[in-house]
Amino acid sequence: MDIYLLEAIINRILLGGVLALLALGLNLIFGVIDVVWIAYADIVMCGMYALYFLYAEYGVPLPVACLIAIIGVSILGVVVHLLIIAPVLNSPPLNQLLATGGLLFFLQSFATLLFGTDFRNIGVRLPILEFATMYISFARLIAFMVGLIGAVVLYLFLKRTYIGTAIRAIAQDRDIVGLMGVDQRRIYLVTSAIGGALAGLAACLLALQYDVHPFIGNTFGPVIFMICVLGGLGNMIGGFAASFIISQIIAIGGYYSNTEWSYVLAFTFFIVLMFIRPRGLFAR
Amino acid sequence: MKTSRRTLLKTSAAAAAAASFDWTRAMAQAETVRIGTIYDLSGPFAAGGSVASSVGAQIAIDLCNEKGGIGGKYKVSAVNADSQSKADVAINEVERLINQEKVDIIDGVYASAHAVPLAAKVEQQKKILWITTAVATAVFKDKNLQYVFRAQIHSDQYGQAFASFITEHAKGKLGMEPQAVKVALIHEDGPYGVGVAAADESYSKAAGLQVVLKEGYSASAPDLSALVTKIKRSGADVISHAGYNPDITLFLRQARESGLRFKMLFGAGAGYSQLDKLRATFGKDIDNFCNIDPVPAQLLDPAKLAPGVGDLIKIMVERYKAKTGANDVPPHCSMGFNQTWVLLNNVLPVAKDKYGGFDPEAIRKAALDVDIPPGGTIQGYGVKFYKPGTPLSGQNERSTPVVMQNAGEHISVVWPTNIRTQDPVFPLPKDSVYGA
Numbered sequence: 001m002d003i004y005l006l007e008a009i010i011n012r013i014l015l016g017g018v019l020a021l022l023a024l025g026l027n028l029i030f031g032v033i034d035v036v037w038i039a040y041a042d043i044v045m046c047g048m049y050a051l052y053f054l055y056a057e058y059g060v061p062l063p064v065a066c067l068i069a070i071i072g073v074s075i076l077g078v079v080v081h082l083l084i085i086a087p088v089l090n091s092p093p094l095n096q097l098l099a100t101g102g103l104l105f106f107l108q109s110f111a112t113l114l115f116g117t118d119f120r121n122i123g124v125r126l127p128i129l130e131f132a133t134m135y136i137s138f139a140r141l142i143a144f145m146v147g148l149i150g151a152v153v154l155y156l157f158l159k160r161t162y163i164g165t166a167i168r169a170i171a172q173d174r175d176i177v178g179l180m181g182v183d184q185r186r187i188y189l190v191t192s193a194i195g196g197a198l199a200g201l202a203a204c205l206l207a208l209q210y211d212v213h214p215f216i217g218n219t220f221g222p223v224i225f226m227i228c229v230l231g232g233l234g235n236m237i238g239g240f241a242a243s244f245i246i247s248q249i250i251a252i253g254g255y256y257s258n259t260e261w262s263y264v265l266a267f268t269f270f271i272v273l274m275f276i277r278p279r280g281l282f283a284r
Numbered sequence: 285m286k287t288s289r290r291t292l293l294k295t296s297a298a299a300a301a302a303a304s305f306d307w308t309r310a311m312a313q314a315e316t317v318r319i320g321t322i323y324d325l326s327g328p329f330a331a332g333g334s335v336a337s338s339v340g341a342q343i344a345i346d347l348c349n350e351k352g353g354i355g356g357k358y359k360v361s362a363v364n365a366d367s368q369s370k371a372d373v374a375i376n377e378v379e380r381l382i383n384q385e386k387v388d389i390i391d392g393v394y395a396s397a398h399a400v401p402l403a404a405k406v407e408q409q410k411k412i413l414w415i416t417t418a419v420a421t422a423v424f425k426d427k428n429l430q431y432v433f434r435a436q437i438h439s440d441q442y443g444q445a446f447a448s449f450i451t452e453h454a455k456g457k458l459g460m461e462p463q464a465v466k467v468a469l470i471h472e473d474g475p476y477g478v479g480v481a482a483a484d485e486s487y488s489k490a491a492g493l494q495v496v497l498k499e500g501y502s503a504s505a506p507d508l509s510a511l512v513t514k515i516k517r518s519g520a521d522v523i524s525h526a527g528y529n530p531d532i533t534l535f536l537r538q539a540r541e542s543g544l545r546f547k548m549l550f551g552a553g554a555g556y557s558q559l560d561k562l563r564a565t566f567g568k569d570i571d572n573f574c575n576i577d578p579v580p581a582q583l584l585d586p587a588k589l590a591p592g593v594g595d596l597i598k599i600m601v602e603r604y605k606a607k608t609g610a611n612d613v614p615p616h617c618s619m620g621f622n623q624t625w626v627l628l629n630n631v632l633p634v635a636k637d638k639y640g641g642f643d644p645e646a647i648r649k650a651a652l653d654v655d656i657p658p659g660g661t662i663q664g665y666g667v668k669f670y671k672p673g674t675p676l677s678g679q680n681e682r683s684t685p686v687v688m689q690n691a692g693e694h695i696s697v698v699w700p701t702n703i704r705t706q707d708p709v710f711p712l713p714k715d716s717v718y719g720a
Contacts, residue, residue: 004517007542011509109326117330119529121565128541137541211533211565215328215369219506219530254510259501260473262510 077196327369
């Protein structure tokens with residue numbers, strides 16, 4: 001195989017790991033609470049800012065800064081649920097979409113007001129792995145590995161714990177689970193906290209590779225949303241797989257044609273799939 | 285009907301108030317010229333030079349007012365708008381400025397993607413669009429615009445500077461014939477990037493350079509690693525990159541991580557002109573990169589400029605630093621200041637004195653009369669607009685870019701050779717992380 005093609009594919013697999021983590025968080029929230037958090041990528045932006053200030057401005061050690069950022073975004077997830085999602089839980093989907101869309105603009109404007117429009121970098125410079133004239137970014141490799149570990153931990157949590165089982169049960173049938181004595185409100189809060197924590201983890205991983213600015217969410221938001229819909233909204237395994245499928249279409253398409261066409265190809269694939277399988281690639 | 289004293293007093297007071305209000309309003313209208321300014325004060329373009337341009341424009345307006353206003357008589361009042369790095373917002377805001385704020389002159393516009401639709405819209409309404417920063421040649425090319433003017437350089441000139449620099453130095457600096465030099469042209473896919481890349485390609489081919497790759501991408505793309513890999517595969521010696529800020533940092537980071545090596549990278553202004561921001565992210569890694577753009581005024585030798593222009597530069601630099609707290613004054617500040625200053629000092633006084641007012645027709649005629657020789661503006665170039673009926677009607681025919689090179693926090697002019705302040709470092713030194 002062409003060594004350059006191989007490099008492009010590996011790089012995209014690594015990016016796919018982070019996208020998969022983001023898709024997991026968004027899908028988890030949609031699957032359980034049945035509300036699409038359009039502002040999910042902007043909540044990631046909040047985590048990136050938290051990490052930047054803790055580590056780069058106040059000198060908190062990186063692992064501690066990451067932990068605080070994850071906990072902080074997790075709490076933000078709960079706050080968002082209580083203040084924005086809970087009041088519109090029984091509203092029509094359009095109202096829910098407008099509420100989370102409003103949150104998106106609020107977070108971007110608030111960040112602009114607080115931090116300005118400058119691009120900020122946490123300044124961590126990781127080494128580069130080189131073998132057989134191929135170069136692999138260590139930052140991406142770490143992001144991929146941690147992303148995968150995060151996904152496995154989430155899977156085990158959902159499969160092996162009581163709360164995880166309750167979360168899955170609510171995702172399958174929220175009315176029946178309520179009748180069986182499960183406190184839906186509590187499960188919603190836990191789900192929002194986990195979704196927030198996943199956004200926080202993704203923020204830590206993305207901050208190693210990207211500058212943080214108030215509009216970084218626009219870079220990832222549309223792609224994550226497309227991935228989630230492609231995999232089937234609420235379907236966590238579907239979203240996980242779809243993130244790698246889309247990543248590879250863009251990588252190979254970009255390699256053989258050009259970067260712009262690779263996105264055209266990915267979105268064409270998405271549209272065609274929506275005609276064939278409107279509920280997503282992995283919908284049952 | 286009998287009028288009581290109380291009613292009479294009331295009526296008189298109301299009449300006096302109304303009369304005095306109208307008088308005050310009339311005086312205000314007579315003494316103040318309202319100018320709409322539009323820049324991206326939020327969104328990704330804000331930190332890519334748009335805010336710096338808006339600060340430059342505001343300094344020009346403040347300075348004009350401190351000198352008594354236009355022609356020493358008419359104060360300028362700016363009505364500011366934020367286009368939020370979105371073309372649709374830019375169009376709506378200009379619509380608001382024209383129809384609700386009732387301004388006849390729009391000054392500013394950072395992004396070429398906004399300038400193209402705005403030029404058509406403002407032209408249609410026969411108002412004045414005075415572009416300070418956007419560079420795409422496509423804004424004017426074959427449009428025969430009558431009410432849109434730009435003293436700023438245009439994107440074709442980036443290609444000319446790029447190819448001329450390489451042709452001039454290939455043999456002496458690289459030990460290669462120009463025909464052996466491989467160039468890769470990468471660009472964001474808006475009118476700015478497309479315009480610069482098209483000019484790069486055209487002038488490179490005319491100069492006999494080998495264009496081995498030309499590719500666009502979205503400025504908000506989350507990943508450019510495939511593009512970096514393709515540049516590696518192409519074996520390009522020199523890269524020309526027209527981009528904004530988020531995509532430039534992403535490209536340079538992924539280029540480093542992917543082991544991309546080259547002899548030189550030429551930025552085409554925009555994000556590459558925000559040196560302090562790039563330096564904060566990349567430190568010494570970006571030393572000796574070249575950047576093509578209109579010159580930041582403070583780099584010019586005041587002795588070579590018209591009398592008084594050097595003092596103007598000094599004031600602009602001092603005020604920009606005081607307003608922003610920045611150490612580095614980017615070229616975008618000079619662009620915003622320079623173009624706005626020309627409007628306030630060379631166009632509007634003539635419109636009033638010679639053509640009778642500040643209406644679009646008078647301003648248009650006054651703009652076409654402008655004839656500033658080279659050395660007459662803070663950016664060194666002169667100003668004379670192409671006449672209606674010519675392919676670039678409304679564009680300044682005397683604007684010129686320079687090639688700059690940065691080492692540390694110091695920027696040097698390295699091309700055109702006759703005004704350079706330093707011999708160029710070309711190729712990149714071997715100890716550069718990007719050096720081939």
